[in-house]
Amino acid sequence: MELSKLKNQWIYYPWLINNDLDHLVHHNDLTDSRINGLGVVLCIGQEDNYIKIRANNFELRVKEEGILKLLPKPLFIWNDKIELLKNKNCGTINDIIWHHKDEKYYYFIESNGKQLKKRLNDTEIKKI
Structure with a gap:
């Protein structure tokens, strides 16, 4: 290319x-x-x-x-401030990964100074 x-x-x-x-x-x-x-x-x-x-x-x-x-362009990028839709906690996008089988992005979130153990997708968070 x-x-x-x-x-x-x-x-x-x-x-x-x-x-x-x-x-x-x-x-x-x-x-x-x-x-x-x-x-x-x-x-x-x-x-x-x-x-x-x-x-x-x-x-x-x-x-x-x-x-x-x-x-494709991800909906969220590093350091974006987000809210978890499930519990309304706030956090920051710490890392982005591409899941080849699912063909979608997953995000690792830092909240209250700690890395969340679960990776989240576009439908589980929103930008604030």
Whole structure:
């Protein structure tokens, strides 16, 4: 795919540090200790022969060949403030995953300083 067409596209980029795929990440970005793996990411641009992606609170450069799948835009993104419809508790989107079999997003929520054990989908939360 043409790199310029990837801007603002959500993608599934399965990468784990030290998993024989480090060649897919720009060598200067591998030194960021916050990065130990990727999954659902947003393409935000291009730099040289790399695509620039955002995953949660950090950005890095990766090679296009690591893209496994183009994804639809999620209803919620990292750090969105949400309300759980079941009990009206509030929280923040901490992580986003794509469920391949269900073909939908699930969200991990932090509420009252703790990560909820259950992953939630679009129908169980609303943005506040």
